[in-house]
Amino acid sequence: MNIKLIVISKTDQPYLQEGIDIYVKRLRHYVNFEIEVIPALKDQKGASAEEIKEREALLLLKRLEGADRIVLLDEHGKEHTSVGFSQYLQKQMNAGIRNLVFVIGGAFGFAPSVYTAAHDKVSLSQMTFNHQMVRLFFVEQLYRAFTILHHEPYHNE
Numbered sequence: 001m002n003i004k005l006i007v008i009s010k011t012d013q014p015y016l017q018e019g020i021d022i023y024v025k026r027l028r029h030y031v032n033f034e035i036e037v038i039p040a041l042k043d044q045k046g047a048s049a050e051e052i053k054e055r056e057a058l059l060l061l062k063r064l065e066g067a068d069r070i071v072l073l074d075e076h077g078k079e080h081t082s083v084g085f086s087q088y089l090q091k092q093m094n095a096g097i098r099n100l101v102f103v104i105g106g107a108f109g110f111a112p113s114v115y116t117a118a119h120d121k122v123s124l125s126q127m128t129f130n131h132q133m134v135r136l137f138f139v140e141q142l143y144r145a146f147t148i149l150h151h152e153p154y155h156n157e
Helices: 014-027 048-063 081-095 112-117 133-149
Strands: 001-010 032-038 069-079 098-103 120-123
Touching: 001 048, 001 081, 001 133, 032 048, 032 069, 032 133, 048 112, 069 112, 069 133, 081 133
Parallel strands: 001 032, 001 098, 069 098, 069 120
Antiparallel strands: none
């Protein structure tokens, strides 16, 4: 299985990018993983949140393929424990999913067209996090899930 994380705009805080890089390197031991960055929109002055979400949606939807299993990281998605998330990943692998694509939206979230295209929604917490911090939290949880699946001593439970 291939796993891709698509994000809107680059990570502009070096401490976050350093953490992300650490977990991306670790993840590649378990799975073909990549992060695809959609560049931030230019000329956003005066645009409403809805207009920004629609413009981001057009860029995002162009990057998806018909066979992709699309999972939005969304505050209204299903919450999992770390073990539950590892079981979720195992189910995707058992189902023969070739490309599992997780998506983190921009600062305003997703347009309705992105929700329509998605197969699933996952929430990392009921709390709201900065969309750039979520990247680090997600790659760490993805790494944790693979260590759980491989019975390795990273997750303590």
